[in-house]
Amino acid sequence: xxxxISKEEAVxxxxxxAAKAKIKTETVSLPDAAGRxxxxxxxxxxxxxxxxxxxxxxxxxxxADTFGSGDAIPAELTVAGECRMxxxxxxxxxxxxCAAIPTGxxxxxxxxxxxxxxxxxxxxxxxxxxxxxxxxxxVVRQGDDISKGEAVVRKGxxxxxxxxxxxxxxxVYEIPVFKKPVVSVIxxxxxxxxxxxxPGEMRDVNSFLLSALCGNMGxxxxxxxxxxxxxxxxxxxxxxxxxxxxxxxxxxxSSAGTRDMTAEIIDSLGAVHFHGIAMKPGKPTIFGTAxxxxxxxxxxHPLAAYFVFRLIVSEAIRTMxxxxxxxxxxxxxxxxxxxxxxxxEEYLCVRRSETGEAVPLHTKSGLISxxxxxxxxxxxxxxxxxxxxxxxxxxxxx
Amino acid sequence: xxxxISKEEAVxxxxxxAAKAKIKTETVSLPDAAGRxxxxxxxxxxxxxxxxxxxxxxxxxxxADTFGSGDAIPAELTVAGECRMxxxxxxxxxxxxCAAIPTGxxxxxxxxxxxxxxxxxxxxxxxxxxxxxxxxxxVVRQGDDISKGEAVVRKGxxxxxxxxxxxxxxxVYEIPVFKKPVVSVIxxxxxxxxxxxxPGEMRDVNSFLLSALCGNMGxxxxxxxxxxxxxxxxxxxxxxxxxxxxxxxxxxxSSAGTRDMTAEIIDSLGAVHFHGIAMKPGKPTIFGTAxxxxxxxxxxHPLAAYFVFRLIVSEAIRTMxxxxxxxxxxxxxxxxxxxxxxxxEEYLCVRRSETGEAVPLHTKSGLISxxxxxxxxxxxxxxxxxxxxxxxxxxxxx
Numbered sequence: 001x002x003x004x005i006s007k008e009e010a011v012x013x014x015x016x017x018a019a020k021a022k023i024k025t026e027t028v029s030l031p032d033a034a035g036r037x038x039x040x041x042x043x044x045x046x047x048x049x050x051x052x053x054x055x056x057x058x059x060x061x062x063x064a065d066t067f068g069s070g071d072a073i074p075a076e077l078t079v080a081g082e083c084r085m086x087x088x089x090x091x092x093x094x095x096x097x098c099a100a101i102p103t104g105x106x107x108x109x110x111x112x113x114x115x116x117x118x119x120x121x122x123x124x125x126x127x128x129x130x131x132x133x134x135x136x137x138x139v140v141r142q143g144d145d146i147s148k149g150e151a152v153v154r155k156g157x158x159x160x161x162x163x164x165x166x167x168x169x170x171x172v173y174e175i176p177v178f179k180k181p182v183v184s185v186i187x188x189x190x191x192x193x194x195x196x197x198x199p200g201e202m203r204d205v206n207s208f209l210l211s212a213l214c215g216n217m218g219x220x221x222x223x224x225x226x227x228x229x230x231x232x233x234x235x236x237x238x239x240x241x242x243x244x245x246x247x248x249x250x251x252x253x254s255s256a257g258t259r260d261m262t263a264e265i266i267d268s269l270g271a272v273h274f275h276g277i278a279m280k281p282g283k284p285t286i287f288g289t290a291x292x293x294x295x296x297x298x299x300x301h302p303l304a305a306y307f308v309f310r311l312i313v314s315e316a317i318r319t320m321x322x323x324x325x326x327x328x329x330x331x332x333x334x335x336x337x338x339x340x341x342x343x344x345e346e347y348l349c350v351r352r353s354e355t356g357e358a359v360p361l362h363t364k365s366g367l368i369s370x371x372x373x374x375x376x377x378x379x380x381x382x383x384x385x386x387x388x389x390x391x392x393x394x395x396x397x398x
Numbered sequence: 399x400x401x402x403i404s405k406e407e408a409v410x411x412x413x414x415x416a417a418k419a420k421i422k423t424e425t426v427s428l429p430d431a432a433g434r435x436x437x438x439x440x441x442x443x444x445x446x447x448x449x450x451x452x453x454x455x456x457x458x459x460x461x462a463d464t465f466g467s468g469d470a471i472p473a474e475l476t477v478a479g480e481c482r483m484x485x486x487x488x489x490x491x492x493x494x495x496c497a498a499i500p501t502g503x504x505x506x507x508x509x510x511x512x513x514x515x516x517x518x519x520x521x522x523x524x525x526x527x528x529x530x531x532x533x534x535x536x537v538v539r540q541g542d543d544i545s546k547g548e549a550v551v552r553k554g555x556x557x558x559x560x561x562x563x564x565x566x567x568x569x570v571y572e573i574p575v576f577k578k579p580v581v582s583v584i585x586x587x588x589x590x591x592x593x594x595x596x597p598g599e600m601r602d603v604n605s606f607l608l609s610a611l612c613g614n615m616g617x618x619x620x621x622x623x624x625x626x627x628x629x630x631x632x633x634x635x636x637x638x639x640x641x642x643x644x645x646x647x648x649x650x651x652s653s654a655g656t657r658d659m660t661a662e663i664i665d666s667l668g669a670v671h672f673h674g675i676a677m678k679p680g681k682p683t684i685f686g687t688a689x690x691x692x693x694x695x696x697x698x699h700p701l702a703a704y705f706v707f708r709l710i711v712s713e714a715i716r717t718m719x720x721x722x723x724x725x726x727x728x729x730x731x732x733x734x735x736x737x738x739x740x741x742x743e744e745y746l747c748v749r750r751s752e753t754g755e756a757v758p759l760h761t762k763s764g765l766i767s768x769x770x771x772x773x774x775x776x777x778x779x780x781x782x783x784x785x786x787x788x789x790x791x792x793x794x795x796x
Contacts, residue, residue: 031621034610048767051597057653085653086589088597102653104589104698106598145765152770161610161796162769165700168606169766171594191484191502196569199449199486200504208566212432212559223429255455255483255500300502302563330728367543368567369446371560372550398559 004276004283006382007345011315011325013273017289018319021246023178030167033159035218036177037321042153047143048169052107054083056138059098059120059127060111063135074121074128083108098127107139114138146170156322158218178321180220184241185210187226188234188252188262189300194226205302205368206251213309217317219247229258235265242269242293246320249313252300259284262297266290278382280344282308302368307347307377310396328394329376332358338380338387345382349374350395358393374398402674402681404780405743409713409723411671415687416717419644421576428565431557433616434575435719440551442568445541450505452481454536457496457518457525458509461533472519472526481506496525505537512536544568554720556616576719578618582639583608585624586632586650586660587698592624603700603766604649611707615715617645627656633663640667640691644718647711650698657682660695664688676780678742680706700766705745705775708794726792727774730756736778736785743780747772748793756791772796 005013025039054060060083069075077098081091083105092109093099099108100122107114112135119131146152152166153159159167159175167175187207197203204226211221224241227233234250241248253259263275263286270290275297277285281304286297296313298305315325335357338348349370350358358378361370376395380387387393403411423437452458458481467473475496479489481503490507491497497506498520505512510533517529544550550564551557557565557573565573585605595601602624609619622639625631632648639646651657661673661684668688673695675683679702684695694711696703713723733755736746747768748756756776759768774793778785785791 030606031609031613031619034613048765049600050595084598085587086591086599104600140765145767152767161607161614161704162766162772164610165603165607165704165766165769168603169601169700171601189483193484197448200482201484202447202502203567203569205563205566208428209559209563211429212562215429215432216559221429302567306559306563367446367538368560368563369543369550371563374560 004278005274007277007279007311010274010277010285010287010312014287014294014312014316015319017273017294018316021292021294021320023181023246023320025176026179027174028177030164030173030175033167033175033177034161034164036159036175037218037323038153038155038157038159039176039178039322041151041155042167042172042175044146044148044150044152044170046170047148048146049140049142049144051142053140054101054103054105054107054114054138055140056114056116057103058101058114058117058138059129060093060101060107060114061098061129061133062093062095062111063113063133063137065095066113066115066129066132069129069132071130074130077127077129079122079125079127081108098129112136112139156324180218181246181317181320182222182244183214183219183247183249184222184224184245185214186224186237186241186248186250188229188250188258189226190229192226192252206298206300206305209302210249210251210298210305210309213306213314217314218321219317229253229261231261231265234262238265238269238295242290242295245293247294247296247313247316249296249298249309251298251305253297256284259286259297262286263288266295266297270295277312278344279307279311280346282311283344285312287312303370306368306371310377311347326396328396330395331392332356332395334387334389334391334393335359336387337389343382346380347377348380349377350393351375352395358395371398402676403672405675405677405709408672408675408683408685408710412685412692412710412714413717415671415692416714419690419692419718421579421644421718423574424577425572425574428562428571428573431565431573431575432559432562434557434573435616435721436551436553436555436557437574437576437720439549439553440565440570440573442544442546442548442550444568445546446544446567447538447540447542450540451538452499452501452503452505452512452536453538454512454514455501456499456512456515456536457527458491458499458505458512459496459527459531460491460493460509461511461531461535463493464511464513464527464530467527467530469528472528475525475527477520477523477525479506496527510534510537554722578616579644579715579718580620580642581612581617581645581647582620582622582643583612584622584635584639584646584648586627586648586656587624588627590624590650604696604698604703607700608647608649608696608703608707611704611712615712616719617715627651627659629659629663632660633667636663636667636693640688640693643691645692645694645714647694647696647707649696649703651695654682657684657695660684661686664693664695668693675710676742677705677709678744680709681742683710685710701768704769708775709745724794726794728793729790730754730793732785732787732789732791733757734785735787741780744778745775746778747775748791749773750793756793769796
């Protein structure tokens with residue numbers, strides 16, 4: 001019999017071990033930083049834009065000179081010069097003066113607004129302004145986009161397109177990121193074969209499934225493949241994987257006996273911290289550590305292995321990478337009742353109906369094809385009275 | 399003056415050209431297929447599971463033998479054999495018989511249900527069954543997960559974790575996918591510098607931003623970098639990029655004059671199909687083709703370039719990859735009014751409030767930092783009466 005702990009206890013235990021196993025950092029070039037996790041805050045060393053900039057083609061002015069101007073009563077200004085793209089205007093303007101300026105051009109000293117060219121009429125050194133503008137009109141001020149000292153990327157955030165753009169604008173081309181955690185993935189089971197299965201045999205699904213999940217989380221997955229339910233083979237596989245990985249996943253073991261054997265081997269290599277979680281599916285999960293590396297024994301059933309990865313293993317990886325815990329992405333009313341569930345947190349794949357309800361995908365014994373049809377999954381807390389149709393449920397990403 | 403066309407006309411024109419430029423296919427190994435786009439339907443060559451399988455540890459039975467059984471009146475069955483994992487049971491069972499079976503084991507011929515071991519008591523050749531089961535109980539039937547002939551991956555779908563699992567289960571280890579479209583990205587502008595900008599100069603943001611967007615869409619991006627607003631430099635850059643890419647993006651051109659020059663160069667290399675789209679931002683967009691390759695001239699302002707990519711360029715890439723058009727991911731009530739917009743489809747970054755409303759991120763002239771704060775963007779159709787607070791808006795992913 002397993003001495004099961006709650007899912008919350010399991011996550012806390014796993015996160016504690018993962019925090020000690022924190023991942024090393026490295027520096028990557030900006031284009032390679034997409035999808036990586038920042039290992040430090042990156043702060044702006046300068047303001048953006050670095051100067052007051054026009055957002056239109058027109059004339060830089062002292063706004064006060066244009067107050068009260070209109071179609072009938074233009075302001076008459078003297079053109080003091082031309083602002084050119086990419087150049088510091090070599091002059092300043094004072095009252096009664098203006099300067100031609102292109103979109104993106106730097107305002108000359110003295111100017112505090114820009115009049116659109118459509119509202120002006122130029123005649124040599126003279127410019128008639130047919131519209132009044134307020135100070136700041138058609139101008140982006142220095143620092144409006146990013147202020148000097150501001151954190152444009154925070155430690156533990158995934159670097160996406162907005163961050164790439166901000167870092168490029170600031171000229172930060174070398175980015176400190178966490179190294180990709182290396183995860184080795186082993187499948188076990190006497191019924192697991194690599195070639196064509198004979199009657200009663202199965203192909204290895206879990207090493208592919210779990211490697212793909214690791215890849216999605218920004219890990220480098222090493223697919224060890226399948227081994228027999230054999231003490232020496234399992235020990236050899238674990239030892240080999242521990243050497244080259246931060247984390248080892250071993251799934252399967254067709255019987256309780258094999259799972260106990262796996263736990264014994266892990267214990268002999270390091271220590272088993274728990275064996276059994278009050279979750280459904282996923283009860284026979286094993287967690288141990290050896291030499292600071294994390295080892296998970298996952299159920300052999302692919303959908304059970306999937307949920308243990310999503311709920312337990314992924315939290316270890318998040319902790320290693322300094323990421324916050326997984327959050328639901330939406331709430332929805334349940335389209336169904338679920339009876340009370342006797343002490344195990346339960347997971348159900350759901351799809352969203354046209355009207356936005358969460359509809360359970362009933363599936364005998366959790367076949368893997370349910371993942372293709374699902375829009376997410378829900379958690380049903382342990383020891384609840386069950387779920388009633390219309391109750392709000394939280395949807396988690398697959 | 400630009401002769402603008404509607405965004406819908408622009409997308410149709412671009413999609414038409416992209417359909418002719420369809421991308422070649424290649425075969426990748428299963429682990430490398432994650433995130434790639436399937437180039438063909440992949441159909442199951444067999445059923446999954448390939449045999450009737452027990453979902454529990456227990457005894458395979460003829461269900462009819464257990465009807466009416468209970469704690470007080472067990473059915474008395476004879477144990478005809480043991481089913482072992484990974485083996486075809488070398489016997490069949492008939493009425494009055496049963497066989498021990500592990501979770502995942504193959505049912506012997508004649509059996510149509512499994513009784514959980516907890517509801518049985520075995521004594522040598524005799525097994526007492528203390529519960530009635532229906533036909534099919536605790537059994538996953540052949541083909542319940544995937545039926546032979548079923549498409550487990552459809553052409554034009556992104557291969558994700560569920561597909562990887564299904565393909566592994568079916569033993570499909572070589573997957574036909576579309577080659578990654580190769581996109582070259584050029585920035586232009588006399589004010590764009592690669593080193594430290596002097597007053598009035600700017601760093602190149604667009605080549606990084608657009609390359610990251612291409613990478614997110616599964617393209618291989620080649621960052622050409624920045625060139626001056628110079629006819630010969632722009633022509634040389636375009637010719638070099640056309641040679642090695644399926645698609646070329648050239649952004650910037652600090653003035654209408656430069657944009658016209660870019661359009662002239664594209665026209666001399668092939669043909670310009672349109673110059674100007676009724677969208678805001680993004681009006682001065684150019685689209686042309688040369689030798690079957692697509693060329694986009696994008697605005698220099700990073701946020702404008704971003705929206706043109708998301709709304710126009712991305713639809714070309716989707717067409718090339720056989721993907722459906724981009725869809726909104728959520729609907730939300732608008733938290734604000736927007737006045738009528740005079741003939742250009744408009745795009746606004748929004749964040750979702752605690753209560754789920756779409757809140758506009760007001761930003762003077764669309765600074766790039768707005769992308770970091772946004773949860774998505776909305777489209778405001780051209781020639782509408784404007785948007786009223788409470789109107790339902792559709793949210794698009796950034």
